[in-house]
Every structure is written in structure tokens, then in C-alpha cells.
Amino acid sequence: xxxxxxxxxxxxxxxxxxxxxxxxxxxxxxxxxxxxxxxxxxxxxxxxxxxxxxxxxxxxxxxxxxxxxxxxxxxxxxxxxxxxxxxxxxxxxxxxxxxxxxxxxxxxxxxxxxxxxxxxxxxxxxxxxxxxxxxxxxxxxxxxxxxxxxxxxxxxxxxxxxxxxxxxxxxxxxxxxxxxxxxxxxxxxxxxxxxxxxxxxxxxxxxxxxxxxxxxxxxxxxxxxxxxxxxxxxxxxxxxxxxxxxxxxxxxxxxxxxxxxxxxxxxxxxxxxxxxxxxxxxxxxxxx
Amino acid sequence: xxxxxxxxxxxxxxxxxxxxxxxxxxxxxxxxxxxxxxxxxxxxxxxxxxxxxxxxxxxxxxxxxxxxxxxxxxxxxxxxxxxxxxxxxxxxxxxxxxxxxxxxxxxxxxxxxxxxxxxxxxxxxxxxxxxxxxxxxxxxxxxxxxxxxxxxxxxxxxxxxxxxxxxxxxxxxxxxxxxxxxxxxxxxxxxxxxxxxxxxxxxxxxxxxxxxxxxxxxxxxx
Numbered sequence: 001x002x003x004x005x006x007x008x009x010x011x012x013x014x015x016x017x018x019x020x021x022x023x024x025x026x027x028x029x030x031x032x033x034x035x036x037x038x039x040x041x042x043x044x045x046x047x048x049x050x051x052x053x054x055x056x057x058x059x060x061x062x063x064x065x066x067x068x069x070x071x072x073x074x075x076x077x078x079x080x081x082x083x084x085x086x087x088x089x090x091x092x093x094x095x096x097x098x099x100x101x102x103x104x105x106x107x108x109x110x111x112x113x114x115x116x117x118x119x120x121x122x123x124x125x126x127x128x129x130x131x132x133x134x135x136x137x138x139x140x141x142x143x144x145x146x147x148x149x150x151x152x153x154x155x156x157x158x159x160x161x162x163x164x165x166x167x168x169x170x171x172x173x174x175x176x177x178x179x180x181x182x183x184x185x186x187x188x189x190x191x192x193x194x195x196x197x198x199x200x201x202x203x204x205x206x207x208x209x210x211x212x213x214x215x216x217x218x219x220x221x222x223x224x225x226x227x228x229x230x231x232x233x234x235x236x237x238x239x240x241x242x243x244x245x246x247x248x249x250x251x252x253x254x255x256x257x258x259x260x261x262x263x264x265x266x267x268x269x270x271x272x273x274x275x276x277x278x279x280x281x282x283x284x285x286x287x288x
Numbered sequence: 289x290x291x292x293x294x295x296x297x298x299x300x301x302x303x304x305x306x307x308x309x310x311x312x313x314x315x316x317x318x319x320x321x322x323x324x325x326x327x328x329x330x331x332x333x334x335x336x337x338x339x340x341x342x343x344x345x346x347x348x349x350x351x352x353x354x355x356x357x358x359x360x361x362x363x364x365x366x367x368x369x370x371x372x373x374x375x376x377x378x379x380x381x382x383x384x385x386x387x388x389x390x391x392x393x394x395x396x397x398x399x400x401x402x403x404x405x406x407x408x409x410x411x412x413x414x415x416x417x418x419x420x421x422x423x424x425x426x427x428x429x430x431x432x433x434x435x436x437x438x439x440x441x442x443x444x445x446x447x448x449x450x451x452x453x454x455x456x457x458x459x460x461x462x463x464x465x466x467x468x469x470x471x472x473x474x475x476x477x478x479x480x481x482x483x484x485x486x487x488x489x490x491x492x493x494x495x496x497x498x499x500x501x502x503x504x505x506x507x508x509x510x
Binding site for chain 2: 037043053054055057084090103227239
């Protein structure tokens with residue numbers, strides 16, 4: 001089902017999850033090549049306000065795959081095989097001299113692997129699934145001259161998540177809705193997290209074009225070290241990060257199996273994270 | 289070519305660019321060895337530091353020393369003062385370099401007691417961002433070192449990663465600042481020892497978040 005694969009489109013690189021409550025049928029797969037990026041000159045502070053920062057960007061070029069081991073068990077992997085983070089030079093408006101050198105690092109990014117099990121009976125109106133993910137810290141958590149540039153958080157995390165989904169038709173338009181809740185157990189004195197969210201999607205043009213709106217919320221349990229005591233990292237990889245984000249995505253099936261997609265994600269609110277939108281473009285293969 | 293036009297912007301936004309920092313400050317001249325009293329019938333050599341419009345020390349093209357009362361104290365073109373009689377006097381110094389000009393003065397008593405140096409300064413830090421930062425401090429010269437002591441009303445936000453404290457002459461930039469260290473105390477009284485630094489070498493306590501490369505707050509050293 002197209003809606004299953006479309007739900008797999010990424011919100012943020014570290015919030016990888018696929019398919020809502022639907023699992024892949026045995027032997028079928030979905031594969032996506034994505035360029036995701038965010039560039040920001042401001043961030044949400046610890047009090048929820050926004051403050052400026054030197055312009056900082058992160059770019060992930062990733063492969064995402066999901067494969068049906070059997071009709072109820074789907075394997076998933078998100079692999080950002082190229083991740084780049086940079087900070088701009090700071091130049092004096094008075095003298096024109098560089099007062100702080102910009103830097104950039106390139107590496108593999110943090111990777112997620114997981115499985116999803118379909119809990120509800122096949123054919124149920126509501127589908128319910130549980131997922132387990134392992135976050136593998138393959139990225140660089142202390143890059144640059146002062147260790148502040150990162151392509152990963154350096155910690156091995158484990159996340160469980162439950163999805164409840166429902167599909168429906170409205171005339172010629174197929175649609176779906178999904179809600180989820182999850183818990184992310186983090187190591188190395190990072191705070192654990194609750195994650196919640198949902199999305200709705202609708203297929204137009206005989207299901208060739210899918211439009212999706214989603215909301216994602218991350219709540220830190222604040223049970224790790226403070227940001228000042230812990231990681232030197234900022235923006236995407238700081239400790240005790242929180243946000244409520246929303247995003248739009250459009251995916252277009254050029255053929256039955258091949259498609260292109262683009263997304264825009266921003267935030268209603270946040271804490272210790274970039275205060276600028278992220279974008280992605282991708283191509284995908286949907287092998288039914 | 290059409291593909292290139294699409295891909296090129298994506299590649300370029302990953303390049304290290306430039307952010308502009310508005311770091312201009314007023315030029316300042318400062319007497320770096322001020323005194324609170326001068327012993328009558330003795331000499332004292334005043335020294336100064338002239339800072340340009342980004343807070344960097346520069347040599348002035350012209351420097352002028354004056355005494356408010358030549359019957360009490362004389363001062364020559366090199367800042368060498370001589371106490372003549374008991375009383376209260378003001379020494380002024382002004383400097384110029386191209387378009388930069390600054391002046392300052394100190395007032396002290398000429399007495400029969402030995403000359404006394406000023407050994408303490410103080411101030412209050414305040415946030416310039418959304419992050420909490422506040423507290424009073426004292427700066428004291430002990431030998432060749434400085435002691436920076438924060439009082440019990442000090443609070444800093446521990447939600448900010450990589451908060452560092454500096455001394456600087458330009459509260460708008462990290463350039464030229466002296467790094468004291470990473471902040472590890474976020475409430476209450478505490479102190480730092482800053483080796484081989486003069487009491488009047490810097491005019492601001494400065495807080496900076498290294499990972500964000502952004503100023504968090506400052507405090508003028510009075």
C-alpha cells in the first residue's frame with residue numbers, strides 16, 4: 001500500500017520511523033535516498049525564547065530502507081552515510097578581519113536500525129504496531145577545534161514506539177491517519193525522552209501524489225546531566241533538547257515503483273535546538 | 289545544465305560562509321596604575337593603555353598629560369608626576385590616533401602617607417540574551433595575579449552548553465579576550481584566579497557560549 005511507504009518519509013534524521021502501524025508484506029521493500037538539511041542563525045534557548053548564534057548547518061545524505069521479513073515483521077535501517085556540519089566565519093564589521101574561524105566536519109552520521117511488529121490482526125480497521133530501534137553512534141560527537149561541531153551525539157540509545165493507524169476513503173481520495181508514542185532510553189548521561197506525534201495524509205491523482213502533514217513532540221525527562229555539564233554539542237545534538245514540530249511533505253510516484261519527495265519541517269516551540277526550518281528532497285523505490 | 293542548476297545551490301549552502309559581527313566600541317584611554325594617594329615630595333610614573341575602536345591596544349600619535357593644580361602636582365609629557373603639596377588633585381590624560389580620540393582622569397589626595405595603589409575593582413554581570421546570568425563581583429590584585437570573586441547572588445543558566453568566562457576590552461567580540469575558563473559553577477559565591485594579569489588590563493567580564501559562538505552577557509568593571 002502506498003500509504004505505508006509514504007508514512008516512512010523522514011521528519012528529522014534522528015526521528016526515523018516508518019509506516020505508522022502498517023508493516024511491509026513479506027519480501028517487499030521500500031528504499032529512499034534523501035538529502036536533508038537545516039541551516040540556522042538562531043536557536044531556541046533553555047527558556048524557550050530564541051537567541052542568535054553563528055550560522056550553523058547540518059546536512060545528511062542518507063539511505064533509508066524497510067523490508068518485510070514476514071507479513072508482520074518489518075526491518076528498518078536509516079543510514080546517513082554522509083553527514084556534514086559547519087559553522088560560518090565571524091567577520092568584524094569594523095575591521096573586516098575574521099575574528100572567529102569557521103569550520104566544517106564531514107563523517108558518517110548516527111544510524112538507526114529497528115524492527116516493527118504488527119500487533120493487530122491482519123485486516124483490522126485500526127492497525128497497531130510496536131517498534132524497537134537502536135541508535136548507533138557512528139557520527140562524530142566532538143569535531144572541530146573546540147569539540148562543538150557534531151554529526152552525532154556519541155551515545156547509544158534504544159527506543160520503543162507504538163503506532164495506531166487507520167485508513168479511509170473519501171470518494172476518490174484515499175487518506176490515512178496515524179498517532180504514535182515512544183520512549184527513547186539514552187546513555188552517557190543524556191536525558192531520556194518521551195516522543196509523541198501524529199500525521200495525516202491524502203492521496204490525490206489516483207494516489208500518485210501524496211500530501212502529508214505531521215506533528216512531532218519530544219519531551220525530555222531531564223534526568224541526565226545539564227547541557228552545561230554534559231555534551232558540548234548544540235542544536236541537533238545537545239542534551240535536554242525538546243521541541244514540538246510540524247511538517248509538510250509531498251511525494252509523487254513518477255512510476256508505480258519510483259517517486260520523488262520533498263519536505264519542510266518547522267517548530268511550534270523548542271528548547272536548545274535550531275529555530276529554523278529543515279528541508280529534504282529525495283527519491284524512493286517502492287518495491288511491492 | 290538543468291540538473292546542475294538544481295544541485296549547485298544544495299552544495300553551496302553547505303559551504304562555510306561569513307557572519308558579520310558588529311564589534312565597534314568607543315576608543316578608550318585608561319591609566320593602568322592608578323593611585324588613591326600620593327606621598328608629598330615624591331615622584332610617580334603614570335602608565336596608560338589606549339584602546340582603538342575594537343578594543344585593541346594601540347600607540348597614540350599624541351598623548352597629553354595635565355594636572356588640575358600645578359601648585360599641588362606637576363606632570364610631564366611622559367606621565368611622570370611629582371607631588372608638591374598636600375591637597376586633592378586631578379590628573380588627566382588624552383590621546384589621539386587618526387580619527388580615534390579618548391581621555392580620562394583620576395582624582396586622588398597628596399598626603400604625608402606613603403603612596404597607595406588601587407587594588408580592587410568591582411561590577412555586576414547581566415545577561416544580554418534569554419539565558420539567566422546575574423551577580424556582583426569583585427576583582428582584586430594579589431601580587432601578579434588577579435582574583436575574580438563572585439558574590440552569593442550569582443546565577444548562570446546551566447542549560448547552555450559550553451559557557452565560558454573571559455576578561456575583555458570589547459564587550460561585542462571574543463577577539464582579543466582573555467579566556468579564564470569553562471563555567472562550572474552556576475549559583476552562589478565562587479572565585480577564579482587569573483595569573484599574570486593586571487587589575488586594569490581589562491574592562492569587562494564577558495560570558496560567551498563557545499558552541500553557539502554567541503555572547504551571553506557581560507559586566508563592566510568599575
